[in-house]
Amino acid sequence: MNAQTLFQYAGVGTTVIAALVMVKAVWQINTAKVWKEExxxxxxxxxxxxxxxQEIKERLTRIEAENQRLIELLTALDPARVTTLRTQ
Structure with a gap:
């Protein structure tokens, strides 16, 4: 085997290794893009x-305030009934 043949094989081997490195780099870049998108x-x-x-909490706060206001109105109208309802 002479030097020229050896250099040809080395050139082919280098090309194959470079191609494998490029394929690996592209795969890693694509994987990173997928994970970033996810x-x-x-x-x-x-x-x-x-x-x-946050919207649910705000709605709950409004409902609780409205219920308290309704209890106050009901208590003002018929306190005995409110007492009866609370003990049931």
């Missing part, structure tokens, strides 16, 4: 759920 989707979902939870 993380962004989960963050968007979490933000939406947080907003929904």
């Amino acid at each position: 993380a962004e989707a989960q963050k968007t979902r979490a933000d939406r759920l947080q907003q929904d939870m």
